[in-house]
Amino acid sequence: MDTALRWIVLIPLLGAAVNGLTLRVMPRRLAGLIACGAVGASFALSLKVFLGLLDMEPGHRVVEDILAGWLTVGPLHVDIGFVMDELSAVMALVVTGVGFLIHVYSLGYMSHDAGFNRFFTYLNLFIFSMMTLVLGENLLMLFVGWEGVGLCSYLLISFWFSEEANAAAGKKAFVVNRVGDFGFLLGLFVLGTTLLPELHHGEGLFSFRVLAEHAHLLAPVATLAGILLFIGATGKSAQIPLYVWLPDAMAGPTPVSALIHAATMVTAGVYMIARMSFLFVQSPTAMTVIAVTGAVTALFAATIALTQNDIKKVLAYSTVSQLGYMMLACGVGAFAAGIFHVMTHAFFKALLFLGSGSVIHAMSNEQDMRLMGGLRRKLPVTWWTFLIGTVALAGVFPFAGFFSKDEILWKAWSSGNQGLWALGFLGAGLTAFYMMRLVSLTFFGENRASEEVKHHIHESPVSMTLPLVVLAVLSLAGGWIGIPHFMGGHNQFEAWLEPVFHHETAHEGAGAHLAVADAHDAHGAEHAAPATTHAADAHGGHDDHAAEVRMEWTLASASLAWALLGLFLGWFVYSKRTAIAESARRFAGGGPHKVLLNKYYVDELYEGALIKPGYALSDKVLFRVVDAGVIDGLLVNGSAILVSIVSALVRLFQNGMLRFYAWTFAAGAAAFIIYLTLAG
Amino acid sequence: MAVGLTHYLVLAGALFLTGTAGVLLRRNTLIMFMSIEIMLSAVNIVFAAYSRALGDLSGHVFVLMNFAVAAAEAAIGLAILVEIYRLRRSVDVDGLKTLME
Numbered sequence: 033m034d035t036a037l038r039w040i041v042l043i044p045l046l047g048a049a050v051n052g053l054t055l056r057v058m059p060r061r062l063a064g065l066i067a068c069g070a071v072g073a074s075f076a077l078s079l080k081v082f083l084g085l086l087d088m089e090p091g092h093r094v095v096e097d098i099l100a101g102w103l104t105v106g107p108l109h110v111d112i113g114f115v116m117d118e119l120s121a122v123m124a125l126v127v128t129g130v131g132f133l134i135h136v137y138s139l140g141y142m143s144h145d146a147g148f149n150r151f152f153t154y155l156n157l158f159i160f161s162m163m164t165l166v167l168g169e170n171l172l173m174l175f176v177g178w179e180g181v182g183l184c185s186y187l188l189i190s191f192w193f194s195e196e197a198n199a200a201a202g203k204k205a206f207v208v209n210r211v212g213d214f215g216f217l218l219g220l221f222v223l224g225t226t227l228l229p230e231l232h233h234g235e236g237l238f239s240f241r242v243l244a245e246h247a248h249l250l251a252p253v254a255t256l257a258g259i260l261l262f263i264g265a266t267g268k269s270a271q272i273p274l275y276v277w278l279p280d281a282m283a284g285p286t287p288v289s290a291l292i293h294a295a296t297m298v299t300a301g302v303y304m305i306a307r308m309s310f311l312f313v314q315s316p317t318a319m320t321v322i323a324v325t326g327a328v329t330a331l332f333a334a335t336i337a338l339t340q341n342d343i344k345k346v347l348a349y350s351t352v353s354q355l356g357y358m359m360l361a362c363g364v365g366a367f368a369a370g371i372f373h374v375m376t377h378a379f380f381k382a383l384l385f386l387g388s389g390s391v392i393h394a395m396s397n398e399q400d401m402r403l404m405g406g407l408r409r410k411l412p413v414t415w416w417t418f419l420i421g422t423v424a425l426a427g428v429f430p431f432a433g434f435f436s437k438d439e440i441l442w443k444a445w446s447s448g449n450q451g452l453w454a455l456g457f458l459g460a461g462l463t464a465f466y467m468m469r470l471v472s473l474t475f476f477g478e479n480r481a482s483e484e485v486k487h488h489i490h491e492s493p494v495s496m497t498l499p500l501v502v503l504a505v506l507s508l509a510g511g512w513i514g515i516p517h518f519m520g521g522h523n524q525f526e527a528w529l530e531p532v533f534h535h536e537t538a539h540e541g542a543g544a545h546l547a548v549a550d551a552h553d554a555h556g557a558e559h560a561a562p563a564t565t566h567a568a569d570a571h572g573g574h575d576d577h578a579a580e581v582r583m584e585w586t587l588a589s590a591s592l593a594w595a596l597l598g599l600f601l602g603w604f605v606y607s608k609r610t611a612i613a614e615s616a617r618r619f620a621g622g623g624p625h626k627v628l629l630n631k632y633y634v635d636e637l638y639e640g641a642l643i644k645p646g647y648a649l650s651d652k653v654l655f656r657v658v659d660a661g662v663i664d665g666l667l668v669n670g671s672a673i674l675v676s677i678v679s680a681l682v683r684l685f686q687n688g689m690l691r692f693y694a695w696t697f698a699a700g701a702a703a704f705i706i707y708l709t710l711a712g
Numbered sequence: 713m714a715v716g717l718t719h720y721l722v723l724a725g726a727l728f729l730t731g732t733a734g735v736l737l738r739r740n741t742l743i744m745f746m747s748i749e750i751m752l753s754a755v756n757i758v759f760a761a762y763s764r765a766l767g768d769l770s771g772h773v774f775v776l777m778n779f780a781v782a783a784a785e786a787a788i789g790l791a792i793l794v795e796i797y798r799l800r801r802s803v804d805v806d807g808l809k810t811l812m813e
Contacts, residue, residue, distance in 0.1 A: 688808075689806065689809060690808060690809075694735050694736055698732060
């Protein structure tokens with residue numbers, strides 16, 4: 033019990049409330065100060081609780097803060113409460129830490145915007161929702177946060193709502209996410225109905241602790257519930273087939289793209305899967321679906337990023353691609369690696385987005401890279417930090433991205449999924465290539481902007497460059513807490529998260545088939561656990577272990593070389609021999625290039641296959657037949673017609689003829705008497 | 713021949729039918745009104761007859777009550793009739809259907 037937890041969540045809400053209620057009157061400086069202060073305080077408290085966790089016994093690092101009971105209906109009981117363990121501590125620190133930096137950055141970026149106070153209100157509200165999601169004690173709290181971040185995402189994508197396209201992008205994000213949320217809710221229902229009859233009175237049904245304790249009872253529904261929850265994750269974390277909203281979400285202000293659509297919110301799906309890992313590991317089918325979806329998304333989005341011309345669109349597809357890697361990690365059971373990539377990705381992708389924001393700011397809101405170039409000398413801080421972010425994303429040793437991505441690829445390989453590894457490996461090279469293409473077009477060569485724009489190019493203010501520098505340092509050094517064993521490190525990150533994912537390491541050791549029967553078999557777990565850490569040892573022999581280390585070295589070197597090759601080609605083709613790019617485009621102009629430029633026509637496909645039929649169904653059937661015909665015609669007008677027919681009949685009796693009434697009355701009385709006489 | 717309950721009942725029945733016929737067949741509101749009074753009287757006779765036959769005084773009480781009601785009704789009814797006549801110069805019941813609309 034630690035009441036600090038609730039304040040981590042509530043302080044940003046207070047900030048949002050204060051700024052939101054005084055929207056028109058609060059001076060800008062004060063509003064910015066309140067918003068940044070709220071997130072800063074939240075970060076400081078997270079750090080304090082995290083340090084408290086560090087002092088605790090490994091395996092028992094849990095801090096709980098239950099505020100109140102929420103729902104108690106019959107056997108169903110749900111609390112309002114927060115909990116921080118190893119996993120949510122990582123997420124909380126990343127969200128509040130990166131969130132704080134982006135708040136500071138926004139002070140500069142949004143300084144000329146009329147909606148300054150509104151912007152910070154939404155940002156604080158977002159941090160509140162995200163922290164509810166991350167720290168929530170049960171699945172329902174997570175879902176509240178899940179919907180909350182969706183709302184904030186919608187509000188911030190369509191922040192400049194006076195332009196039709198922005199409002200449409202917000203709407204698209206919201207609707208697509210609703211599709212995923214539908215799956216998520218169904219998953220909740222499946223879990224709830226399965227577990228409810230088994231619980232003692234007063235046990236929180238959706239509490240993660242309770243769910244994990246009763247994980248073996250969930251085995252029969254693991255595949256169904258797992259896939260339903262994963263559908264929710266494909267919406268929030270932008271995986272095939274629901275990724276389409278994320279590139280459009282770039283309509284929002286750039287700090288929003290950095291915070292919500294790169295660093296934090298979109299990783300919610302990965303977090304949820306890691307949090308529910310005890311469920312997913314019981315279903316090899318669900319795990320396979322996750323891994324394949326992740327790997328395919330990683331490559332698919334990377335190919336689209338090759339041809340985009342909008343600087344933010346490239347980064348957006350890159351985000352979709354990187355989220356695919358995280359999903360791949362979860363799918364092969366390497367949850368720690370997935371979360372590791374969540375963290376490093378938050379650093380360098382936030383850095384890249386903020387850097388692109390700095391570029392856009394300097395270029396008078398131009399986002400088309402074909403009109404940029406040569407910004408290297410004019411924006412020195414942005415250039416250097418952006419370069420660091422790029423090599424970190426490309427996965428160059430010793431930057432953060434190298435360790436996390438390599439860990440994922442290695443886990444994919446060592447779990448026996450060489451096919452998935454190949455997809456990921458291919459995507460990694462493309463990542464390096466398209467990022468260097470972006471850098472070349474933006475920072476190298478001659479500036480292709482108009483004279484007017486050129487005149488205004490200037491480095492951004494300190495409030496913007498400072499977060500860039502901090503994030504650049506994190507992008508460089510952030511991976512060092514997870515240096516793998518084969519390089520002589522200890523992978524503290526994995527060790528830190530180990531207790532959270534303990535159950536699945538047991539399963540992996542038990543074999544690829546993830547023997548479900550062992551889920552609650554302590555003996556099986558004990559025997560299997562050591563087998564994972566040094567899988568080779570268990571199979572007896574130094575040689576195997578040495579062979580494995582050699583393999584790890586080989587793969588790591590290969591992916592480093594592959595990334596360097598991608599970077600070199602990106603630089604060479606787009607800044608040295610631009611003729612190559614030109615002729616390649618002409619060569620592939622009609623076919624592949626056009627397909628990629630149009631993002632595989634997925635939007636058009638959805639438009640044709642889902643949206644148009646949806647409209648047609650709504651118009652032709654739901655509106656004309658059901659609404660106008662059945663509801664309006666049959667039910668509403670029908671009942672009115674029925675009443676008027678009956679009343680027309682009844683009206684015949686009210687003709688105002690007194691003697692008619694008298695006759696009717698007398699006849700009725702006579703009939704009554706006759707009836708009584710006969711009956712009696 | 714002693715006058716018994718049956719005689720009273722026959723008289724009352726005859727009076728009641730007379731009143732009913734008056735209400736149903738005549739168009740003059742005043743006559744109809746008087747016919748209703750006749751019907752009331754028929755009921756009073758039945759009350760009084762049974763009261764005596766059964767030796768129960770409550771029948772008499774009802775008769776007295778009916779007198780009071782009939783008197784009040786006559787006062788109001790006649791007043792309305794007079795007003796109707798003043799308004800329309802006629803008390804023909806078939807003309808009185810303005811409340812229907």
